[in-house]
Amino acid sequence: MEGKILIAERKSREAVLRELTRKVFSNTLESLKRLEDPVIHIPVRSPKTVEYDPKRDVVLLKEKYLKRNFMNLGNVRRFVQTQAVAATIVELLKLDKHAQLRDVFYNRAYLFETQAESDNIIEDLAAALGTTRESLHIVASSKGVCIGKLKVRDHGDVIDCSKLGTSGLAISPFVDEYEFVEYDADFILVIEKDAAFSRLVEDRFWEKHRCILVTGKGQADIATRRFVRRLNHELGLPVYLLVDADSYGFYIYSVYRRGSISFSFESLSLATRDAKLLGLLPSDLDKYGVPKYARLKMTEHDIKFLQKIRSYPWFQKEAFQREFDIMEKTGEKAEIQALAAKGLTYLSEKYIPEKLKNEDWIE
Amino acid sequence: MAEHYVEKSPADFFYENRAIAGFDNPVRAAYSAIRELVENALDACEENGILPDIEVTVERGESGGEWIIKVKDNGSGIPAEVIPECFGKVLFSSKYGNVQRRGRFGMGGTMAVLYGQITTNKPVHVRSSVGDGFEAEMDIKIDIQRNMPIAIPPPEKAMKKSDKPWHGTEVTLYIEAEYPKARQKVYEYLKHTAVVAPYMNLRFKDPYQELIFTRKTEKLPAKPKEVRYHPEGVDLETLRRMIANSKARTITGFLTSSFQRLGPQTAKKIVEKARLENKNPRRLSDKELLKLYKAMKNTNYQAPDPSCLSPLGVELLKAGVIKEFNPEFAEAVQRPPRAYQGHPFIVELAIAYGGGVPATPDFLLFRFANKIPLLYDEYSDVSSRVIRQINWSRYGIKPDMPIAIFVHVVSTKIPFKTLGKEYIAYIPEIAREIEIGLRELARKLSLYLSKKKAAMLAERREKTLLKYAKWSSALISEVLLVEEEEVYNLYVRLVRSKTGGVKIGGEDTDS
Numbered sequence: 001m002e003g004k005i006l007i008a009e010r011k012s013r014e015a016v017l018r019e020l021t022r023k024v025f026s027n028t029l030e031s032l033k034r035l036e037d038p039v040i041h042i043p044v045r046s047p048k049t050v051e052y053d054p055k056r057d058v059v060l061l062k063e064k065y066l067k068r069n070f071m072n073l074g075n076v077r078r079f080v081q082t083q084a085v086a087a088t089i090v091e092l093l094k095l096d097k098h099a100q101l102r103d104v105f106y107n108r109a110y111l112f113e114t115q116a117e118s119d120n121i122i123e124d125l126a127a128a129l130g131t132t133r134e135s136l137h138i139v140a141s142s143k144g145v146c147i148g149k150l151k152v153r154d155h156g157d158v159i160d161c162s163k164l165g166t167s168g169l170a171i172s173p174f175v176d177e178y179e180f181v182e183y184d185a186d187f188i189l190v191i192e193k194d195a196a197f198s199r200l201v202e203d204r205f206w207e208k209h210r211c212i213l214v215t216g217k218g219q220a221d222i223a224t225r226r227f228v229r230r231l232n233h234e235l236g237l238p239v240y241l242l243v244d245a246d247s248y249g250f251y252i253y254s255v256y257r258r259g260s261i262s263f264s265f266e267s268l269s270l271a272t273r274d275a276k277l278l279g280l281l282p283s284d285l286d287k288y289g290v291p292k293y294a295r296l297k298m299t300e301h302d303i304k305f306l307q308k309i310r311s312y313p314w315f316q317k318e319a320f321q322r323e324f325d326i327m328e329k330t331g332e333k334a335e336i337q338a339l340a341a342k343g344l345t346y347l348s349e350k351y352i353p354e355k356l357k358n359e360d361w362i363e
Numbered sequence: 364m365a366e367h368y369v370e371k372s373p374a375d376f377f378y379e380n381r382a383i384a385g386f387d388n389p390v391r392a393a394y395s396a397i398r399e400l401v402e403n404a405l406d407a408c409e410e411n412g413i414l415p416d417i418e419v420t421v422e423r424g425e426s427g428g429e430w431i432i433k434v435k436d437n438g439s440g441i442p443a444e445v446i447p448e449c450f451g452k453v454l455f456s457s458k459y460g461n462v463q464r465r466g467r468f469g470m471g472g473t474m475a476v477l478y479g480q481i482t483t484n485k486p487v488h489v490r491s492s493v494g495d496g497f498e499a500e501m502d503i504k505i506d507i508q509r510n511m512p513i514a515i516p517p518p519e520k521a522m523k524k525s526d527k528p529w530h531g532t533e534v535t536l537y538i539e540a541e542y543p544k545a546r547q548k549v550y551e552y553l554k555h556t557a558v559v560a561p562y563m564n565l566r567f568k569d570p571y572q573e574l575i576f577t578r579k580t581e582k583l584p585a586k587p588k589e590v591r592y593h594p595e596g597v598d599l600e601t602l603r604r605m606i607a608n609s610k611a612r613t614i615t616g617f618l619t620s621s622f623q624r625l626g627p628q629t630a631k632k633i634v635e636k637a638r639l640e641n642k643n644p645r646r647l648s649d650k651e652l653l654k655l656y657k658a659m660k661n662t663n664y665q666a667p668d669p670s671c672l673s674p675l676g677v678e679l680l681k682a683g684v685i686k687e688f689n690p691e692f693a694e695a696v697q698r699p700p701r702a703y704q705g706h707p708f709i710v711e712l713a714i715a716y717g718g719g720v721p722a723t724p725d726f727l728l729f730r731f732a733n734k735i736p737l738l739y740d741e742y743s744d745v746s747s748r749v750i751r752q753i754n755w756s757r758y759g760i761k762p763d764m765p766i767a768i769f770v771h772v773v774s775t776k777i778p779f780k781t782l783g784k785e786y787i788a789y790i791p792e793i794a795r796e797i798e799i800g801l802r803e804l805a806r807k808l809s810l811y812l813s814k815k816k817a818a819m820l821a822e823r824r825e826k827t828l829l830k831y832a833k834w835s836s837a838l839i840s841e842v843l844l845v846e847e848e849e850v851y852n853l854y855v856r857l858v859r860s861k862t863g864g865v866k867i868g869g870e871d872t873d874s
Contacts, residue, residue, distance in 0.1 A: 021842060021843070024842075025838075025839050025842045025843050026843065028835070028839060029839055029843060029845065029850065029853075032850065032853035032854060032856075032857060033853060035856065035857055035860060036857075037857070070828070070831070070832075070835070070854075070857075071828065071857065071858070073824055073827060073828070076827065076828055076831045077831065079831070079835070080831045080834050080835045080838070083834075083835055083838045083839070084834070084838055086838075086842075087838045087841055087842050090842050111834065
């Protein structure tokens with residue numbers, strides 16, 4: 001990979017406060033005094049600057065900056081929005097408090113139309129300071145849930161993830177504060193869909209198969225990805241993914257496995273580098289006899305998205321391309337729950353155990 | 364069987380063909396009568412270098428449909444002995460000869476008199492003074508069959524001493540017409556006339572309203588010079604008449620003395636070409652005359668002398684447009700003199716944008732020929748056709764913008780398509796000048812519009828930037844604990860210093 005790579009590091013409160021004040025406020029004031037157009041430099045996070053690093057097998061952010069300046073009608077709004085978010089962060093850091101994404105949006109709502117705008121600028125600032133969003137004392141609420149024989153310590157409380165009924169542990173946004181105390185499991189199973197996760201919980205799959213179940217409920221948030229990454233990294237447990245047999249399933253796997261464009265500067269601390277795609281593979285549909293009526297027709301959008309992801313460098317392996325070929329040929333997709341057509345417990349009693357036994361996954 | 368021939372007098376002929384002169388119905392007749400009288404009044408002033416002061420009144424007459432039109436000018440006046448012919452004889456006019464004038468053939472005014480007479484059976488009343496302290500006052504009727512004026516009292520008995528010295532002519536015409544239906548057209552006509560005659564004062568009064576058009580400039584257009592015919596501009600009949608009136612004894616002598624741009628060398632060549640050497644011009648047979656005519660047409664000449672033309676000039680035209688429309692932007696151009704078929708012409712054009720110019724679905728077009736507004740048959744007019752041919756979007760101009768276009772064609776012979784003088788035929792030479800002129804105006808307007816847009820954008824840009832500067836100053840003040848006002852002032856200084864120099868719009872720029 002050419003050029004410098006931008007890798008986020010956790011930074012101290014004081015360091016973040018100092019850098020943020022300088023880059024966003026002091027520099028602006030200095031420019032104004034010199035009668036110069038104030039500029040805030042923001043790393044570009046776009047498919048063009050994000051690159052796949054085959055050596056490390058993750059997507060990383062190349063260090064390339066854009067000038068967000070004041071004297072430009074196309075920029076001035078974002079320029080001031082950046083200052084607004086930075087001012088909120090400065091306040092948080094000074095008070096040593098944390099805030100949710102939504103809090104930041106409401107703090108200066110007069111400058112934002114949607115929360116997406118402020119969320120995006122928080123990521124801009126994290127990237128600009130080469131640090132994580134958590135270091136800015138901003139956290140995203142997490143959708144992630146975990147159940148299994150795992151005990152974590154959170155702010156002094158020890159939580160047993162096998163004794164939380166069917167609701168499980170709601171993964172905290174401050175996932176880095178967790179301490180893994182004890183565990184009794186052979187692998188981690190990450191399930192894309194909440195419905196399939198509930199099925200496995202009810203079937204007490206984690207107990208029977210000595211594993212930890214995690215779901216990100218769709219596209220995984222930062223905390224869930226970081227949680228999975230830490231389980232894998234710190235406990236040395238293999239991670240398997242169970243997603244829908246469609247283009248988005250592959251994409252979700254790819255995000256867990258190699259990181260995303262928005263958070264490419266944090267990829268190294270978010271990516272679970274040996275996550276394996278267990279299912280549901282397009283080839284499984286015939287292999288496990290999923291009836292035709294339980295399969296869905298791919299939409300035009302699905303097909304377009306498939307074309308896009310099948311060109312990603314990390315999907316060039318034959319195992320993936322073969323699955324893409326099947327989707328392209330049949331035009332079919334299926335949800336994990338489609339296996340219920342074979343019986344309600346088919347997923348937990350037959351499909352997963354068999355796949356694991358046969359080591360029938362791709363990566 | 365003996366055929367019976369009746370010779371018709373010109374008056375008879377025009378009576379039967381009054382449609383071609385614009386008197387075909389009671390509405391049109393009201394408009395045409397006023398127009399003809401106003402044009403005569405203006406000509407009477409301008410041709411004598413007098414700034415026109417015209418008074419027009421329209422009143423109800425005795426019976427329901429009768430109207431009394433009175434037009435008074437401050438022109439040079441008409442000598443008493445000529446008055447009967449001027450108003451009572453069709454095809455009598457001071458307006459023959461090759462020079463640009465409003466009217467042609469002296470027909471319009473007489474047609475008005477004729478129409479008044481046949482509808483009301485009343486004579487036209489004329490009062491005129493040449494400024495010698497005396498004035499003539501008489502009633503004039505036309506003996507239609509003989510084309511002879513009947514003046515009561517006769518000119519020699521019509522003179523009396525003026526109360527106070529004046530010069531000019533006052534015409535009172537009685538006419539049976541539908542004036543109420545014509546009046547909008549009359550107002551329109553007067554307003555348009557004011558555009559091309561910004562040097563006139565005109566007071567108009569009818570039972571509905573009073574309109575006053577005030578002189579905006581003391582400058583009169585240069586007086587046209589009378590010039591000889593250009594050889595390309597005559598037809599066979601005119602040639603025959605010219606020969607009849609010529610005293611020349613040789614054809615070359617006739618040619619060189621009667622035409623412009625035709626010297627002895629060319630004359631000799633024409634005579635040789637027609638094989639008419641040593642012929643007496645007065646004794647040419649019809650066949651020989653045709654030969655001469657054809658030889659003349661087959662010869663090349665210099666373009667006709669334009670000094671017989673009297674355009675308004677860019678300054679006056681623009682002044683007229685500004686006076687009547689008070690536009691946000693106005694510009695005028697004059698094209699160099701050109702000729703078609705031996706007739707010299709000049710096209711001058713103006714464009715007005717915004718201000719008093721209303722926005723309509725299409726451009727507002729004002730057409731003038733020899734200072735006469737043309738109000739009918741716009742769609743068929745050469746100007747209208749040229750406007751439709753131009754791709755205006757190239758200039759960032761759309762027909763629904765508040766734009767008025769003025770086209771003034773002056774010529775010794777305006778190629779009207781009809782005798783009613785309503786629209787100019789599509790003559791390629793004229794169309795070309797109109798197009799070039801319009802394109803020049805379009806470019807100027809386009810430049811103005813883009814400058815205006817740029818200024819507007821710059822202003823909006825400054826406003827937007829300062830709005831954000833306000834917020835930014837508050838944030839900087841909050842974080843760095845500095846005076847908000849000071850930061851804002853720095854922003855103001857920056858925004859003002861760079862306004863105009865920095866790009867508008869766009870995304871985050873790459874460093």
